Amino acid sequence: MPKNASLLDGLRSELTPLENHLVDGYVDGRVNRREFLRHGSLLGLSMPFLGRVTLATGFGAASTAARANVQRGATLRVACFAPTVAVDPLYSGDEGGIAMLQQVGEFLCIDGPDLVLKPCLATSWKPNQDGTVWTFTLRKGVKFHSGGEMKADDVVATFDRLVDPKNASKALSVYKGILQKGATRKVDDYTVEFHLDVPNGNFPYLVSSDTYNAIILPASYAGDFEKLWDGTGPFKIDKYTPKVSASFVPNANYWGPKPLPARTEFTFFPDIQPAILAFQGGQVDIINALPAASGVALLNDPRVDIISIKSAAHQLVHMRCDMEPFKDPRVRRAVALCLDREKLVRGLMKGHAVIGNDSPFASVYPSTDPTVPQRKQDIAQAKELMKAAGMEKGFQVTLSGQQYLEIPVYVQLIQNWTKEIGIDLKLNLMDYRTYVGDALYGKSPWLDSVMGCLAWFHRGVPNVFLTGSLMSASQWNAAHFKNEQFDTLAKSYFAALDLEAQREVAGKISRFLLDESPMLYGYFYNHLTPVKKGVRGVQPTAMKQLFLQDAGKA
Structure with a gap:
């Protein structure tokens, strides 16, 4: 398709220098189409506008999703893990709680499976020149289930509630050091400004469905x-x-297209195997999330459609940098070199994952630097590092972990691989509530263990992984990794508004973490949702959310 220079010039005249730089990168080939759409949505450019730009550049228009061709009025039955605590926007953080919140609540914007942000309760957003203030325009005519109209006061109150340290909300891992109470400000009834502590180029993702606690409440x-x-x-x-x-029923006063199902029913299960049996027995139509390691029977069943979404979800292994035997980074690198990452993807995850490189920059992120060397299994080099660190005789250490998904098998593989360099790894697995404890230092087997493994859900940008688990002041820094140079790099990444600038800093962070290796990111796994043949329009997210308003039975 030929380039339409006059149309492109006309579209460019409406853009800021930052937005025009993104278009330059797309036209010159430094930014591909997926990256262009994703970063354009982050900057607040609408999908129709981005589609016109791609058309003008000669690369074809952006596609738009259509509602599935299904009958209205179906009852959809879902198997889901049970919420482990009371469902509450401040404190829910498990798979079941996340799914429940999203059935009735909504976000300012939605992070789609392609990492493209889509408007929801906000219709548009824009940063100021340095990314310290983001302005959101709210949708008019939205009603709460209790009857009142959603306006700026509700948005301000929602975020003040989430960021108030006194509330100790789960969202503090997202907003600490970025957004304070009182910094979300009403401009008028339908306009809100977020005044940030520091520049943040990815901020719209932090108020999207990525932050599952951020449903807007009265x-x-x-x-x-x-x-x-x-x-x-x-x-x-x-x-x-x-x-x-x-169970849930349609909201007759919903601002958008009316939901197609007449009813949705969620049955809670304590484990995945009974959920699989219920699915096979016809008692449910959908399983919200299926682990690849234990779901082989469904993955190979021709009667089942598997919705697979690439994600940055991972099982994070930490090593305490402030305690023996992991004080020396050479020991941590030795452990990292024991992992056979290709075997993890092919065997453990049945191909439904991608190799990790011991940093949170998964390949799904456009800002990930593809030139960073991939770490591979190298037992000989690992033994040399152990010898250089004075650990050639090995040591005994306990790896504690969460009894969840494929983690028990994953840590057993690590146990077997590290034997080759003399490490006697003992395993201590426990349920989520016991392992996480109070999620506070000194009151959590997870945060206090010398070595451990915990599941981290997907995010549309790596910010939360950096702020939540790796920076010196992180709320959940299980590795107790404290490094000023790393903190400076992370802050530079957050401040970058331009995609190419983000990628440059991401490369520096990734190389730095390969050297320090406080955490093991062995693989990033796909989110899998099994759906009964004939059920269409189901829209899961890698955050364990399940959008069912456009779903039904053919």
Whole structure:
């Protein structure tokens, strides 16, 4: 398709220098189409506008999603892990709680499976010149289930509630050092400004569905979410029985297209195997999330459609940098060199994952630097590092971990591989609540263990992985890794508004972490949602959310 110079020039005249630089990168080939759409959406450019730019450059228009051709009025039955604590926007952080919040609540914007941000309760957003202030325009005419219209006061109250240290919300791992109470400000009823502590080029992702706690609630919300389930979403609560089930019905006053299902029913399961049996027995139509290692029977079943979404989800292994035997980075690198990452992807994950390189910059991120050398298994080099660190005779250490998904098998593989360099690795696995404890230093087997493994869910940008687990002041820095040089690099990455600048800093961070190796990122696994043949329009996210308003049965 030929380039339309006059159309492109006309579109460029509407753009800021930052936005025009992105177009330059796309035209010159430094930024591919996927990266262009994703970063353009981050800067607040609409999909129709981005589509016109791709058309003008001669690369074809951006595609748009259409509703599935299904019958209205179906009852959709979902198997889901049970919420481990009371469902609450401040404190929910497990798979079941995340799915429940999203059934009734909505976000300012949605992070799609392609990492392209889509408007939801906000219709547009823009940064100032240095990314310290982001302005969001709100959708008009949105009603809460309780009847009031969603306006700027509700957005301000929602984020003040999330960032207030007194509330100790799960979202503090996202917003600490970025957004303070009082920094979300009303401009008028339909415009809100976020005044950030520091520049942040990825901020819209931090108020999107990526931050599962950030559903917009009425300003009058006083807690006890399970009493009212008040949100703006396409479904309203019908019945909720903790540890057993939940059901939802359409919201007749929904601002968007009316939901297609007449009813959705979630059955809670304590483990994946009974959920698989219920699916095979016809008791449910959908499993929210399927581990590849234990779901082989469904992955190979021609009666089942598998929705597979590439993600940055991972099982993070930490090594305490402030305690023996891992004080010396050479020992940590030796452990990292024991992992056979290709075997992890092919064997453990049945091909539904990609190799990790011991940094949170997964290949799914456009800002990841593809020129960083990939770490591979090298037992000979690992032994040399152990000898140089004075550990040639090996040592004994306990790896504690979460009993979840394929983690038990993953840590057993690490146990076997590290034997080759003289490490006697003992395993201590426990349920999520026991392992995480209070999620505070001194009160958590996870944060206090010398070596451990915990599941980290997907995010559309790596910011939360950096701020939450790797920076010196991180809330959940299980490795107790404290390095000023790393902190400076991370802050530079956050401040970069331009994709190419982000990629340059990401390369420096990745190389730095290969040298220090406080954490092992062995692989990043796909999110898998099995759906019964004939059920269409199901839209899962790698964050364990499940959008069902456009779903039905053919």
